[in-house]
Amino acid sequence: MHVHKFEKIWLTFGVAMLLVFLTVIGVSAFYLGNKPPSCLATIDPEKVDTQAPFNEPGLKKVEGKEWDYELVYVASAFAYQPGEVEVPFGAKVKVIATTKDVIHGFQVAGTNINMMLEPGYISEHIATFDKTGEYLVLCNEYCGVGHHMMMSKIKVVEQ
Amino acid sequence: MLKDALKIKVDRRDGKLAMAHFYVAFIALAVGGLAGLLQTLVRSGKFELPAGIGYYQILTVHGVVLGLVLTTFFIMGFQISVVSKTAGTLTNRQRLIGWIGFWVMTTGTVLAAIMILLNEASVLYTFYAPLQAHALYYIGLTLVIVGSWLDGTVIIMKYIEWRKQNPGQASPLITFMALVNTLMWIVATIGVAATVLLQLLPWSLGLVDTVNVAVSRTLFWYFGHPLVYFWLLPAYMAWYVIIPKIIGGKIFSDSLARLSFILFLLFSIPVGIHHQLLEPGIDPAWKFIQVILTFLVVIPSLMTAFSLFATFENYGRSKGAKGLFGWLKKLPWGDARFIVPFIGMLSFIPAGAGGIINASFQMNQVVHNTIWVTGHFHLTAATAVVLTFFGIAYWLIPHLTGRVLTKKMNKLAIIQGVTWTIGMTFMSGAMHAAGLLGAPRRSSYSEYGGSAQAAEWIPYQIAQAVGGSILFIAIILMLYIFVNLAFFAPKGDQEFPIGEPLSNEKPPMVFENWKLWIGITILLILFAYTVPFIDLIQNAPPGSKGYKLW
Numbered sequence: 213m214h215v216h217k218f219e220k221i222w223l224t225f226g227v228a229m230l231l232v233f234l235t236v237i238g239v240s241a242f243y244l245g246n247k248p249p250s251c252l253a254t255i256d257p258e259k260v261d262t263q264a265p266f267n268e269p270g271l272k273k274v275e276g277k278e279w280d281y282e283l284v285y286v287a288s289a290f291a292y293q294p295g296e297v298e299v300p301f302g303a304k305v306k307v308i309a310t311t312k313d314v315i316h317g318f319q320v321a322g323t324n325i326n327m328m329l330e331p332g333y334i335s336e337h338i339a340t341f342d343k344t345g346e347y348l349v350l351c352n353e354y355c356g357v358g359h360h361m362m363m364s365k366i367k368v369v370e371q
Numbered sequence: 372m373l374k375d376a377l378k379i380k381v382d383r384r385d386g387k388l389a390m391a392h393f394y395v396a397f398i399a400l401a402v403g404g405l406a407g408l409l410q411t412l413v414r415s416g417k418f419e420l421p422a423g424i425g426y427y428q429i430l431t432v433h434g435v436v437l438g439l440v441l442t443t444f445f446i447m448g449f450q451i452s453v454v455s456k457t458a459g460t461l462t463n464r465q466r467l468i469g470w471i472g473f474w475v476m477t478t479g480t481v482l483a484a485i486m487i488l489l490n491e492a493s494v495l496y497t498f499y500a501p502l503q504a505h506a507l508y509y510i511g512l513t514l515v516i517v518g519s520w521l522d523g524t525v526i527i528m529k530y531i532e533w534r535k536q537n538p539g540q541a542s543p544l545i546t547f548m549a550l551v552n553t554l555m556w557i558v559a560t561i562g563v564a565a566t567v568l569l570q571l572l573p574w575s576l577g578l579v580d581t582v583n584v585a586v587s588r589t590l591f592w593y594f595g596h597p598l599v600y601f602w603l604l605p606a607y608m609a610w611y612v613i614i615p616k617i618i619g620g621k622i623f624s625d626s627l628a629r630l631s632f633i634l635f636l637l638f639s640i641p642v643g644i645h646h647q648l649l650e651p652g653i654d655p656a657w658k659f660i661q662v663i664l665t666f667l668v669v670i671p672s673l674m675t676a677f678s679l680f681a682t683f684e685n686y687g688r689s690k691g692a693k694g695l696f697g698w699l700k701k702l703p704w705g706d707a708r709f710i711v712p713f714i715g716m717l718s719f720i721p722a723g724a725g726g727i728i729n730a731s732f733q734m735n736q737v738v739h740n741t742i743w744v745t746g747h748f749h750l751t752a753a754t755a756v757v758l759t760f761f762g763i764a765y766w767l768i769p770h771l772t773g774r775v776l777t778k779k780m781n782k783l784a785i786i787q788g789v790t791w792t793i794g795m796t797f798m799s800g801a802m803h804a805a806g807l808l809g810a811p812r813r814s815s816y817s818e819y820g821g822s823a824q825a826a827e828w829i830p831y832q833i834a835q836a837v838g839g840s841i842l843f844i845a846i847i848l849m850l851y852i853f854v855n856l857a858f859f860a861p862k863g864d865q866e867f868p869i870g871e872p873l874s875n876e877k878p879p880m881v882f883e884n885w886k887l888w889i890g891i892t893i894l895l896i897l898f899a900y901t902v903p904f905i906d907l908i909q910n911a912p913p914g915s916k917g918y919k920l921w
């Protein structure tokens with residue numbers, strides 16, 4: 213099979229770029245820790261309200277962990293618990309969320325906090341809130357007729 | 372002998388079978404296009420749906436009718452045409468199987484459509500269990516898939532017959548490509564068939580109480596990503612084999628075209644988890660492995676881009692073009708059969724770049740489920756693929772109906788393509804921009820309780836409605852052209868353009884070794900999916916009961 217000289221150059225260059233690219237995202241993920249949310253913990257979706265930490269949704273200060281706060285959300289059609297929360301500026305926060313019914317999204321608009329909530333699973337993501345202001349939390353995965361009304365607010369405030 | 376065969380028209384009876392598919396495809400374009408227009412109008416905030424129709428109901432219509440019905444029917448009609456043309460007229464038995472396939476698909480479409488219209492199935496075409504639609508919706512979509520398998524069987528039978536009659540010879544290039552796409556489709560649809568038949572159907576019929584949501588999603592996306600390659604490969608068939616003939620040039624390399632299709636077969640399927648990067652329950656290492664496999668399609672994509680532009684440049688230079696880019700001027704810019712698919716090719720450049728962002732593991736978090744993604748696949752599927760399909764329709768419909776594309780229709784077809792491009796630039800551009808600001812996809816109009824962030828998205832949503840309206844005008848033009856070519860254009864002989872390769876080099880026979888290629892395909896799938904599925908099943912949380920939240 214004959215391959216044109218220019219095509220060989222083109223493909224060699226392309227494959228080299230691909231390797232560089234995959235190395236960059238691989239190093240970012242597994243060396244620097246920038247992995248997409250992939251929590252493996254499960255929960256009975258019917259019993260979310262009675263199980264820690266979801267029996268007390270909201271912000272909680274924690275000690276002795278890599279993060280300062282845990283922010284716990286319970287999603288259900290078509291609302292999040294809590295509906296509004298204040299987070300101190302600069303806080304390193306572990307967001308922990310799950311759903312009681314169908315699949316929902318959990319996206320904090322204007323940030324990289326974006327994850328899927330699936331019944332039976334817990335989703336987690338660690339983020340630092342380094343800009344003050346009001347952030348919209350919204351459901352970005354179709355969940356029914358009120359999907360576009362499903363929201364919450366995070367206020368990042370100086371303390 | 373081959374040369375003479377290439378001049379022969381597609382047999383009338385095969386033409387009728389293909390045309391039946393095209394009628395359904397273009398009815399789907401009308402219905403789905405109208406649904407799309409309504410969605411953009413609703414999201415502008417200036418318009419509300421009348422008569423109690425729900426936004427998510429028309430969103431389901433749009434996805435099912437354009438993503439499954441238009442594409443599958445058009446592709447099956449096209450593939451049957453090219454196989455009949457290059458591998459020979461179908462036998463009566465093959466044609467009968469094709470007709471049964473057509474009617475099974477059509478029955479399924481009607482069933483699913485009735486359930487959507489009755490508001491029993493506003494779960495979108497991606498299912499979203501534990502949202503639970505009426506069982507007939509799942510049965511309808513299953514019939515569409517089963518019917519497409521019957522159509523695929525026709526192509527496989529014809530290919531086997533041709534190989535038996537021509538021992539030791541490489542199959543006609545475009546028949547080979549249609550076969551690759553068919554095999555990929557069959558392997559891919561096993562995933563969606565599995566979740567529907569083993570999970571969703573028994574659950575919606577009340578035979579079982581709960582469903583394993585994560586397994587259902589993973590099976591769906593095992594199908595959902597190759598689905599987009601199933602749309603794309605027929606466009607590549609036209610770019611590799613048909614466009615060179617239309618411009619009067621040659622196929623750059625027969626062997627490389629075959630190699631790129633084989634690579635698409637291998638790397639289209641074991642990659643579906645890149646649609647699930649932000650989901651719990653799947654180990655990040657396995658997500659990353661599938662990301663790597665996803666990116667391997669870069670290689671056949673680069674080969675395709677090289678071949679196409681090499682064909683264009685070779686042709687231009689053969690006509691005496693000078694300088695680095697002089698050959699561009701020699702291309703037939705006034706021929707709708709060329710320029711409309713060519714716009715599709717160009718749109719694939721930003722579309723491909725966007726796709727790289729989407730699949731980039733952690734970068735996916737920035738755009739996942741924002742309307743950026745919708746903007747992305749309106750460049751790939753709804754521009755690159757659809758404009759190429761339109762470009763095919765301009766000559767294939769009159770060829771099959773014994774008519775011709777007149778100068779006037781050619782001009783209208785160019786206007787159609789340009790209108791589409793303008794509309795899509797507005798709509799897709801605004802979707803990409805709004806998505807980066809965080810605007811979600813698959814969502815009705817919402818001010819999110821007066822949120823300042825959501826207010827920033829509204830001007831872009833108005834731009835989407837402007838783009839959507841222009842696109843709808845382009846759809847009306849396309850339907851007008853289709854009706855003209857099917858029923859009213861003057862009688863005549865419209866050419867069925869099939870290109871020939873630049874050199875007579877025989878393609879290596881290893882490309883036709885299906886035991887090898889299907890074997891590697893299955894091994895790659897087992898490698899990419901076995902551990903994730905074991906994890907999802909062994910560590911499964913309690914299952915979910917069904918919800919009807921619309």
Ligand SMILES: [Cu+2]
Binds near residue numbers: 289290316351352353
């Ligand atoms: Cu939701």
